[in-house]
Amino acid sequence: MALMEWANLKAHELRALAADDAVVIAPVAAMEQHGPHLPVQVDSRLATEVSHRAAQKAHKEQATVVLPVVWAGLSEHHMPFGGTITLNYETLLSIFRCIVDSVQRHGFNKVVILNGHGGNIDACKMIAQSLSLELEDVTIIAATYWLEAASRIAPILEDQSNVLHAGEAETSMMLQLEADLVDDSDLASHRTPADLSFLLAGEGSFRWRDLAAVTSNGVLGDPSKANAAKGEQLLEAASDAISDLITNPATWAPTTDLREDSTAGVPFHR
Numbered sequence: 001m002a003l004m005e006w007a008n009l010k011a012h013e014l015r016a017l018a019a020d021d022a023v024v025i026a027p028v029a030a031m032e033q034h035g036p037h038l039p040v041q042v043d044s045r046l047a048t049e050v051s052h053r054a055a056q057k058a059h060k061e062q063a064t065v066v067l068p069v070v071w072a073g074l075s076e077h078h079m080p081f082g083g084t085i086t087l088n089y090e091t092l093l094s095i096f097r098c099i100v101d102s103v104q105r106h107g108f109n110k111v112v113i114l115n116g117h118g119g120n121i122d123a124c125k126m127i128a129q130s131l132s133l134e135l136e137d138v139t140i141i142a143a144t145y146w147l148e149a150a151s152r153i154a155p156i157l158e159d160q161s162n163v164l165h166a167g168e169a170e171t172s173m174m175l176q177l178e179a180d181l182v183d184d185s186d187l188a189s190h191r192t193p194a195d196l197s198f199l200l201a202g203e204g205s206f207r208w209r210d211l212a213a214v215t216s217n218g219v220l221g222d223p224s225k226a227n228a229a230k231g232e233q234l235l236e237a238a239s240d241a242i243s244d245l246i247t248n249p250a251t252w253a254p255t256t257d258l259r260e261d262s263t264a265g266v267p268f269h270r
C-alpha cells in the first residue's frame with residue numbers, strides 16, 4: 001500500500017479515506033537550534049519520518065493518512081541560541097483547532113497529534129483536552145513519539161535512556177536520514193550532561209528554565225555516541241510504537257457514562 005500523504009492526494013481520494021474511517025496523523029514539531037552539528041529542522045524532519053513510517057505500517061490494518069508537519073512549536077527556551085522560530089501556546093491551539101475542525105468536517109473522526117518536540121509535550125495534551133471538549137465525536141490522541149516508544153528506545157541507546165535535544169538519539173536519526181546536513185567533524189567536543197533535572201523543582205514540581213541556563217552550546221547529551229545504524233533502529237522502534245498505538249482498538253474505544261441514574265442530566269463528555 002502506497003504511503004498516504006494528505007498533500008499528495010486528490011480531494012476524492014481523501015473523501016474515500018474519510019469514508020474508510022481513516023486515522024489522520026497531524027505531525028507537529030519545531031524549527032529550533034540543535035547545537036553546532038545539526039540543522040534547525042531536526043524535530044520536524046524526525047516527526048515527519050516517524051509519521052510516514054508509522055502510517056505505512058498501520059495502513060495494512062487501519063487506513064491512515066499523514067498531514068504535512070506543523071513545523072513550528074513552543075521553542076521560547078531555545079531562542080537565545082538563534083535560528084529558532086517560536087509560536088505561543090494560543091497560536092498552536094488555534095492552528096490545531098482549525099486543522100481538527102477541518103478534517104472532522106470532511107468526515108475524519110480519529111486524529112493523532114504526533115509530536116516531535118519536548119517543548120510541545122504538555123501543550124499537545126492540553127490541545128487534545130480542549131478540542132475534545134469543544135468538538136463532539138472526534139477522538140484526539142496526543143502522542144510524543146519517544147514517550148510512546150520509550151521501552152523500545154532505551155535498549156538502543158548508550159548515553160541516554162531516551163531522546164534528548166541534539167544528543168545521541170537525534171544525531172543518530174539525522175545521520176541516517178540527512179547525513180549531508182550533519183557536521184560530524186568534532187562531535188565529541190559538543191558533549192554536555194544528559195540531564196533533564198533542570199526542569200524540576202523539589203521532588204516532582206516544575207519550573208520553567210531557559211536552555212541557555214543549562215547548556216553552553218544548545219546540546220543535551222553526547223552526540224559522539226551517534227551512528228546511522230542506531231538511527232535506523234530508533235526510527236523503526238518509534239514508528240512501530242506509533243503504528244501499534246493506531247491499530248490498537250482500545251485507542252479509539254468509546255467511553256461509557258457509568259454514573260447512576262440519579263445524576264442523569266449533568267453533561268458527560270464522550
Ligand SMILES: [Zn+2]
Nearest residue numbers: 042043165166
Ligand atoms: Zn530536537
